[in-house]
Amino acid sequence: MLPIQAPQTLLNSLQNICSSFIWGNKKPRISRTILYKHPTKGGVGLPNLNQYYKATMLASGILLHLNRGIIQWVDMEKAQLDKNATLDYLWTPKKHRPVKPNLYPTTTLTVHIWSKFLDTVGAKEKFHPNAPLTALRAISPDMRLQTWVHAGIRHIHQIMQSQEILPFTDIQTKWELPTNAIFTYLQLKGIINTHVNKQQQSPEQSPLPSK
Secondary structure, three states: OOOOOOOHHHHHHHHHHHHHHHOOOOOOOOOHHHHHOOHHHOOOOOOOHHHHHHHHHHHHHHHOOOOOOOOHHHHHHHHHHOHHHHHHHHHOOHHHOOOOOOOOHHHHHHHHHHHHHHHHOOOOOOEOOOOEHHHHHHOOOOOOOHHHHHOOOOEHHHHEEOOEEOOHHHHHHHHOOOHHHHHHHHHHHHHHHHHEOHHHOOHHHOOOOOO
16 A cells, blocks of 8 residues: 555544544543544544554564565665665664655655554664665664675574673684684674664564564
8 A cells, every 4th residue: 555644633533523423422431542542442433543553654664674576666665765774764763864855745654654564573773683784884884794695694683692792702603603703703792782773673572574
């Protein structure tokens, strides 16, 4: 679905119309929390249009994780964000992202909603562990990560355990890295200790696939 900006006033108006219909134009007799809660959880199950809209817009960000050639408008947005570095851009905290002027309005909206999503998973100021390893180049552009990525290390969480980066010997053994990769490891260790939200270390905590 192509992301389209919907005015908050429109969403509120539609929500009020639904509520008025449910209550026959009378004052609601239960709280909105119960009204929107799923019936299996003791609620009424009235659709929350604001949440539905946010979920739909978030889905646009998820589509940007797809390979090229599947959806044409997604390919156009990915091309604007920087071709193969799209995921790096999306998963980089807003304050570390490079400025990209003249984006399509749909792309701007998608990035905005995605940034709100990052806020909810503890990645407003710091990187989420499910972010691509190469996204850390936003902190240190000269890091040589090609060997690491080629070995199969594509996400930050792959080299973390118990909220800490794994010892270099463990990483080297598991992914058969050369000895000189220790220099990149030392860079990564400093960056992860400072710029990664360790409270979200487990990939199972993320609402998105980690691979």
